[in-house]
Amino acid sequence: MVPGADLYRKGISVLNIGIIGCGDVATHSYMPGLQAMADRANVVAVFDIFQNRVDDALGFFPNAAPYLDYDAFLGHGPEKMDLVFNLTPAPLHRDITAKALEAGYSVYSEKPIASTLGEAAELVALAEEKGLHFFCAPAMMVTGRFMWLKEFIYSGAIGNPYFIKGQIGGMGPASWRTYSGDPRVFYTPKVGPLVDLGVYQLHALTGLFGPARTVSAVGGIMNPTRKLLQPALFGEEIEVQAPDLYSINLTFDNNRNANLFNTFAMPATKSPMFEIYGSMGTVSIGQHQWFDGNGTTDIYVRDESEGGEAEGWNNDSPVPNPIEASDILGSGILHALDVMANGTDNVLTAAHAEHVLEIMLAAGESLKTGDSIEIASSF
Ligand SMILES: NC(=O)c1ccc[n+]([C@@H]2O[C@H](COP(=O)([O-])OP(=O)(O)OC[C@H]3O[C@@H](n4cnc5c(N)ncnc54)[C@H](O)[C@@H]3O)[C@@H](O)[C@H]2O)c1
Structure with missing residues (x-):
């Protein structure tokens, strides 16, 4: 039996959380989000390798135990900490998650799950062997909008949905003047725009259309150096080591296809972030709408009846059943707490994250070889 179900049976509704x-x-995001859910989540321990970061966390949770050493944090005790959030930089995710699972903690990992398929599979096996919960961001498919959209597009409202066009990007963190983390890591070989941002769209695409079957991509490194714009690092020039532009074609079962344009080399755009085309309509999510998990959606319906009176856009259509959290990250926290406290099914599965990782690695391979790559995994 998984610990969450056990907790639920014991009637414990406030979960103890480690960060x-x-x-x-x-x-x-996560600390304000957890603070807002204090009736269900009690942050009991916080860990970072830097004292100032730990101090920031204590500002949110003054009663949490502060740790500067990972082994000491893990020594806090699984019986006193139900779930830990792995919010470290992407290249560390695998090692941090593995040690937490080994020590008996259920884990919520920021994306990506790991850097290779072998690593991801090991983590999945470890979580299963230990009977622990393992949640993997991004939380697209548990936002109010995407939970509704999945039902909506298969209800016949836009006929047969057959193509999704996704786009996400900008110039990347080197240009985010107020970014407080280390922007350099995003241009290293294990990160890039796909691992940082494309992953959101890939979770949404596959969440709606199911597992991808083939992947082919064009792109590469467009801007080989970047000037950092954060005040503390201003003017430093870094080398771009990961492709900064991808245009990825994906095929799915049932004659469905998708394209994702994803980049750290796009100064600006006026394109929508996500569009779904069906025989009888279009769903469009603009840049001003995308980041609100309960946000509105523009829907175009065709009308083939005589006169065609119903044909046209229904802009800013609201989500019929908005959830408590309106941001994508908060939707993930809410989901994890719900699964662990109430025994609901985990939608943020490691299998889905592993499948998306395989797509991302295949896109990188296709950039190099020009081949269309078959995807083996499913979820
Ligand atoms: N910043 C965002 O807007 C955002 C949004 C969604 C997802 N994410 C994801 O969240 C993760 C963290 O991103 P971030 O922007 O907060 O980065 P960040 O660099 O600001 O934060 C990472 C923290 O981890 C700490 N750290 C580094 N090594 C560590 C170690 N060995 N053990 C414990 N702590 C360690 C750092 O000191 C830092 O405080 C990444 O996977 C990123 O993709 C970030």
């Missing part, structure tokens, strides 16, 4: 990595996303 690993108290940087930008922790202080801007």
Whole structure:
């Protein structure tokens, strides 16, 4: 039996939480999110390798035990900490998650799950062997909008949905003047725009259309150097070591296809972030709408009846059943707490994250070889 179900049976509704990595996303999203859910989540321990980051965390949770050493944090005790959030930089995810699972903690990992398929499979096996919960961001498919959209597009409302066009990017963190983390890591070989941002769209695409079957990509490194714009690092020039532009074609079962344009080399755009085309309509999510998990959606319906009165856009259509959290990251926290406290099914599965990792690695391979790559995994 998994611990969450056990907890539920014991009637415990407040879960004890640990935070690993108290940087930008922790202080801007996860900590405020957990604070807002204090009736269900009690942050009992925080860990970072830097004292100032730990101090920031204590500002949110003054009663949490502070740790500067990972082994000491893990020594806090699984019986006193139900779930830990791994909010460290992407290249560390695998090692941090593995040690937490080995020590008996259920884990919520920021994306990506790991850097290779072998590593991801090991983590999945470890979580299963230990009977622990393992949640993997990004939480697209548990946002209010995407939970509804999945039902909506298969309800016949836009006929047969057959193509998704996704786009996500910008110039990347080197240009985010107020970014408080280390922007350099995003241009290293294990990160890049796909691992940082494309991953959101890939979870949404596959969450709606199911497992991808083939992947082919064009792109590469467009801007080989970047000037950092954060005040503390201003003017430093870094080398771009990961492709900074991808255009990825994906095929799915049932004659469905998708394209994802994803980049750290796009100064600006006026394109929508996500569009779904069906025989009888279009769903469009603009840049101003995407980041709100309960946000509105523009829907175009065709009308083939005589006169065609119903044909046209229904802009800013609301989510019929908005959830408590309106941001994508908060939707993930809410989901994890719900699964662990109430025994609901985990949608943020490691299998889905592993499948998306295989797509991302295949896109990188296709950039180099020009081949269309078959995807073996499913979820
Ligand atoms: N910043 C965002 O807006 C954002 C949004 C969504 C997801 N994410 C994801 O969240 C993760 C963290 O991103 P971030 O922007 O917060 O980065 P960050 O660099 O600001 O924060 C990472 C924190 O981890 C700490 N750290 C480094 N090595 C560590 C170690 N060995 N053990 C414990 N802590 C360690 C750092 O000191 C830092 O405080 C990444 O995977 C990123 O992709 C970030």
